Amino acid sequence: MRNLTLFGILTTLLLSASVVIGAGVDLGQVQKQEVNLSAIMMFLLFVSGTLGITYWAAQRTKTAKDFYTAGGGITGFQNGLAIAGDYMSAASFLGISGLVYGSGYDGLIFSIGWLVGWPVILFMVAEQLRNLGKYTFADVASYRLGQTPIRSMAACGSLVTVLLYLIAQMVGAGQLIQLLFGLEYWIAVVLVGVLMILYVTFGGMLATTWVQIIKAILLLVGATFMAFMVLKEVGFSFEALFTKAVAIHKKHDAIMGPGGLVTDPLSAISLGLGLMFGTAGLPHILMRFFTVSDAKEARKSVFYATGFIGYFYILTFIIGFGAILLVSTNPAYFSDFVAGKLKGGGNMPAIHLAHAVGGDIFLGFISAVAFATILAVVSGLTLAGASAVSHDLYANVFRRGRVDEAQEMRVSKMATIALGILAIILGIQFEKQNVAFMVYLAFTVAASANFPVLFLSIYWSKLTTRGAFIGGFIGLITALGLVIVGPTVWEDTLGFAKGSAPFQYKFPAIFSMTAGFISIWFFSITDSSARAKEDIAGFEAQDIRCQTGIGADGAVDH
Amino acid sequence: MQPDMVSKVKQHPKYRELLAKRTVFSWILTFIMCAIYYGFILLVAFRKDVLKTPIADNSIITVGIPLGVLVILSAFILTGIYTWRANGTFDELTREIKKDVQ
Numbered sequence: 001m002r003n004l005t006l007f008g009i010l011t012t013l014l015l016s017a018s019v020v021i022g023a024g025v026d027l028g029q030v031q032k033q034e035v036n037l038s039a040i041m042m043f044l045l046f047v048s049g050t051l052g053i054t055y056w057a058a059q060r061t062k063t064a065k066d067f068y069t070a071g072g073g074i075t076g077f078q079n080g081l082a083i084a085g086d087y088m089s090a091a092s093f094l095g096i097s098g099l100v101y102g103s104g105y106d107g108l109i110f111s112i113g114w115l116v117g118w119p120v121i122l123f124m125v126a127e128q129l130r131n132l133g134k135y136t137f138a139d140v141a142s143y144r145l146g147q148t149p150i151r152s153m154a155a156c157g158s159l160v161t162v163l164l165y166l167i168a169q170m171v172g173a174g175q176l177i178q179l180l181f182g183l184e185y186w187i188a189v190v191l192v193g194v195l196m197i198l199y200v201t202f203g204g205m206l207a208t209t210w211v212q213i214i215k216a217i218l219l220l221v222g223a224t225f226m227a228f229m230v231l232k233e234v235g236f237s238f239e240a241l242f243t244k245a246v247a248i249h250k251k252h253d254a255i256m257g258p259g260g261l262v263t264d265p266l267s268a269i270s271l272g273l274g275l276m277f278g279t280a281g282l283p284h285i286l287m288r289f290f291t292v293s294d295a296k297e298a299r300k301s302v303f304y305a306t307g308f309i310g311y312f313y314i315l316t317f318i319i320g321f322g323a324i325l326l327v328s329t330n331p332a333y334f335s336d337f338v339a340g341k342l343k344g345g346g347n348m349p350a351i352h353l354a355h356a357v358g359g360d361i362f363l364g365f366i367s368a369v370a371f372a373t374i375l376a377v378v379s380g381l382t383l384a385g386a387s388a389v390s391h392d393l394y395a396n397v398f399r400r401g402r403v404d405e406a407q408e409m410r411v412s413k414m415a416t417i418a419l420g421i422l423a424i425i426l427g428i429q430f431e432k433q434n435v436a437f438m439v440y441l442a443f444t445v446a447a448s449a450n451f452p453v454l455f456l457s458i459y460w461s462k463l464t465t466r467g468a469f470i471g472g473f474i475g476l477i478t479a480l481g482l483v484i485v486g487p488t489v490w491e492d493t494l495g496f497a498k499g500s501a502p503f504q505y506k507f508p509a510i511f512s513m514t515a516g517f518i519s520i521w522f523f524s525i526t527d528s529s530a531r532a533k534e535d536i537a538g539f540e541a542q543d544i545r546c547q548t549g550i551g552a553d554g555a556v557d558h
Numbered sequence: 559m560q561p562d563m564v565s566k567v568k569q570h571p572k573y574r575e576l577l578a579k580r581t582v583f584s585w586i587l588t589f590i591m592c593a594i595y596y597g598f599i600l601l602v603a604f605r606k607d608v609l610k611t612p613i614a615d616n617s618i619i620t621v622g623i624p625l626g627v628l629v630i631l632s633a634f635i636l637t638g639i640y641t642w643r644a645n646g647t648f649d650e651l652t653r654e655i656k657k658d659v660q
Contacts (some may be wrong), residue, residue, distance in 0.1 A: 112626060549654060
């Protein structure tokens, strides 16, 4: 039955793709049509390969543990690649190389911010999560606290983070695919949504992880090739690369140092805090630590992931400068060369560079990889959101833990489909909106609600249920509120006059994180309920399991 | 976890050693990472001129570029140091504690 369904869907996809190829002819531009064809061929190859993996994974996904954590049998190296895959989204590949292309050094500042959260995750939460949790980070946060309030709070934090991130990815996907493949926006969004639902409902975490690993390898190989070709162009001399770029770029030597990205110190620190601690609060990232067998593999995952991500960011820096040399000088890549308007907008330098260094075939490859990247990232996000619904809200809050596995898995699959449909609807709704701020908003919420609750539940013995519940929500609401009344949403999105935003900082993490931490502290120390005594008494046993893993071994088959 | 197990582990001398060593070690590494990163961010905010200085008289490459790459490398090296020590010393201590109490 499952076999048939998958086959049916694959056939539908192939059919719709042939319609698309047919439609491509209407564009009338011979070159563009060829480009579309190679991109679509490569993409179909990727989709059929990953659907094959999904079929394989579906055979092996029998229990809830298989579904949420791939049975806990992923190795540190594989998980490192998958984490890197989750993190190297199309937004960061195209966005950062685009930022380097436009402003040079500022792109490097941003990418460093994305990276430095990883060591902190390793030193503070990675193995602790592995030792205390089962499927979601709420398992850890609610380990010794009241299940109902803490899981509800953590599920809210997870779902808000996941939805914001999903909207940003879906809108990005629609626009990118529209441009690269010539598909209608809504078809692209539906395609992404349907494929993602397939991967997750049939293949669970096992399929999601392998889709992520394959995509991470493709992206790293593609980016390495581009950086290599750029360096070959300049005789493998950085001096020559930068000299030429400075001569060509309209900002000249300003691209060699920090520019207008961060203006005042408070914004700089706030941006850094949001990026650094937001990473440690992203549910789809935290969930990855449950897919490995023990603390040792959890640590190795972060080590490899940091290596891959760091290497990738160095590549995007070279790619951005390469695009200054090879893309900005070629009118063919511009819709308006004099005004400096790139075809497809400011996120496109890496895509055009792919064509400049590798022709149509390589452009097809990179386009397909960009699409694959979006698919893989949305799958991971949806799985994290679905587990918050099924494992936290349904099984532990609604049914108070009295639920059999089969039932819980059914709910998680229904939640996946519901989230997928919601993502498609939101993706279409937000088509014309500027969604760039949503990723940073997701990070801010993760840093201000999820991270404080998780961190204090692991380290602070006096944390109580009331403190975590109220404080977590205050962090969540402050983060959302301050972004909405801040300049990015108030002025740029809602269209109020410049300077009219009630809150004048673009990056509110420093305020919302403080609000979260202080209110958790305050509502914990003033809590003298019976529940609070239970919470505090439970710390000792939790800490011993957290430090040694005793008791956690049973959660994993070896 | 059984209450007697909790007190057994807690009183184990190796457990105290593990706790002391790992806590200090993770906080030191976290501090180093934050110092490097926020040091860099403060340079971006206050001393842009330092980052814009060429690395040599006849070079176009500014101090900021190798420094930025160094921050990236330091993140990788710090995770390597922690993983290496935790997978060795800390896991060895944990193994000994588990052997004794179980």
